[in-house]
Amino acid sequence: MPTEPLSQKDIEDRLAELPGWSLDGDSITRTYRLGSHFAATGLVVHIAQTQEELDHHSTLTLGYDTVGLTVNTHDAGGAVTAKDFELAHRVEDLAPSHGAA
Numbered sequence: 001m002p003t004e005p006l007s008q009k010d011i012e013d014r015l016a017e018l019p020g021w022s023l024d025g026d027s028i029t030r031t032y033r034l035g036s037h038f039a040a041t042g043l044v045v046h047i048a049q050t051q052e053e054l055d056h057h058s059t060l061t062l063g064y065d066t067v068g069l070t071v072n073t074h075d076a077g078g079a080v081t082a083k084d085f086e087l088a089h090r091v092e093d094l095a096p097s098h099g100a101a
């Protein structure tokens with residue numbers, strides 16, 4: 001997976017395919033709402049497993065019933081790369097099984 005920084009247009013085009021995700025400074029970010037604190041915690045664990053598989057890690061924020069992700073690519077100097085979108089798509093695929101909205 002390439003780690004070249006993506007252009008602003010490429011980022012915007014890719015975000016258009018990811019409802020709920022947005023650009024926050026030099027990172028992409030999404031907050032999921034869950035049905036309970038326990039469900040939110042379970043989602044965090046599942047995301048952590050996926051991040052280990054990808055060897056690509058976001059900053060995860062666990063709230064009462066929310067999970068926030070904020071990610072960019074350290075190896076690209078903190079720019080947004082295709083690896084960040086790969087993680088975003090993987091999380092989008094697994095979040096519904098936790099009842100995430």
Ligand SMILES: C[C@H](O)[C@H](O)[C@H]1CNC2=NC(N)=NC(=O)C2=N1
Nearest residue numbers: 055056057058072073074075076
């Ligand atoms: C050594 C290890 O493979 C690298 O440090 C990985 C770990 N997780 C990572 N996560 C993120 N977000 N960006 C990286 O560049 C990165 N690099």
